[in-house]
Structures are given as structure tokens and as C-alpha cells.
Amino acid sequence: EVQLVESGGGLVQPGRSLRLSCTASGFTFGDYAMSWVRQAPGKGLEWVGFIRSKAYGGTTEYAASVKGRFTISRDDSKSIAYLQMNSLKTEDTAVYYCTRGPYVDTGPFDYWGQGTLVTVSS
């Protein structure tokens, strides 16, 4: 059974940093791209970014709203994906979901974690 478990969320002040982790199980982690999607309270889904598998270069893509502030990385030996968030803004307040995919660049997010809440406030 595929499982994705996010951790690391919490309350953080504007301008500070936070790192989220996504621990995966139930599949060969290194074979898949991993993505982050967020949802502000009462709002819709917003794609944050993803990291390709090593087979596809392990490269990353980011939404314009987070590019230069957020960094996605992965540790295939531990089956963990990370989202490093720097220079946080109040508008980054959201539930952050870890998702598997896209397997290829046009593919879907086929499994989702339960999400972790990040609150940016002074």
C-alpha cells in the first residue's frame, strides 16, 4: 500500500524558514517524481513544485510564487522528499500535501499524503 506521511509543519514567523518532510512507503521511491501541492484555508489547490526521479535527472520545477524561496530535494536511500521553505510570507499559510508524481512530465498526482499545516504569523 502506498503511503505518504508529511511532517514538520507548525507556526513560524514571517521571514523565517521551515523544512517539511515526506516519508514514503509501499513503492520504489527512487522511480518516481515527487511533488508538493498546497491549499490555503478555504481556498483551492495550488501546485508548489516537484523533483524528478534520478532517471530523469533529478531536476526541479517550481511555481512562480515560491521560486527562489522554496527548494525541493530527495533522499532516495531513506525514501524521503523535502520542502525547504525560506523567507516565509503570511500568504504561504496553507496545508502542504506531498504527492507522488508526475511519473512522466504530463502525468497525474496519483497518491497524496494527509497534509501538514504551515501557519506563517507573527
Add this chain to the structure above:
Amino acid sequence: SYVLTQPPSVSVAPGKTARITCGGNNIGSKSVHWYQQKPGQAPVLVIYYDSDRPSGIPERFSGSNSGNTATLTISRVEAGDEADYYCQVWDSSSDHRGVFGTGTKVTVL
């Protein structure tokens, strides 16, 4: 940037058919994925690559995509289908970016 437009809400009686549209410029040339999100839960993939169903998703869920509109159709609607639905594509016009639709709340009357 690429924009996907969905109706904010769709209401449907049990047993009837709900159709949720997702509008985008020449969306028929892209692959569309659909997600269902119930209150307090993570989204679930219900349709991928326009019309394919993941295992475990009822045949009542189907999808189509042509021109400037993609459509998610829910036949024989049940109370348990009440949820928010989001379409999603990849836009490679500049960088390669994921784009979600604005979301549609389906209410079962």
C-alpha cells in the same frame, strides 16, 4: 500563465448526472487530470489522462476533453459524491508548471 476555469458550484439530484466543466485555451491539446476532495480530507485522483480511471474509482466517473473544454461526468450521482472537484494540467509554455482549476463544489440535493 495558463488559466483553468471551473464553475464554482454544481447541484444535482441523486441518481441524475453531474457534469463539471474545465475551460482553458486549447485544453484539448493537453492531458487533463481530475481530483475529488471531501471536507477535511486529502484530494483523490478520479480521472487521469482525460478519461482513464484509477483502480477503485467507480465506472460512474468518466471524462472527456476537446477544444477549449474538458468535462468530468458523474453518472447516477450518490450522496457520497458530494465534494470539491479540481481539474489539473501541465503548462510548458515557459517553464514546466502544474496548473489546477478553480474548483467546483458538487452538492447532492
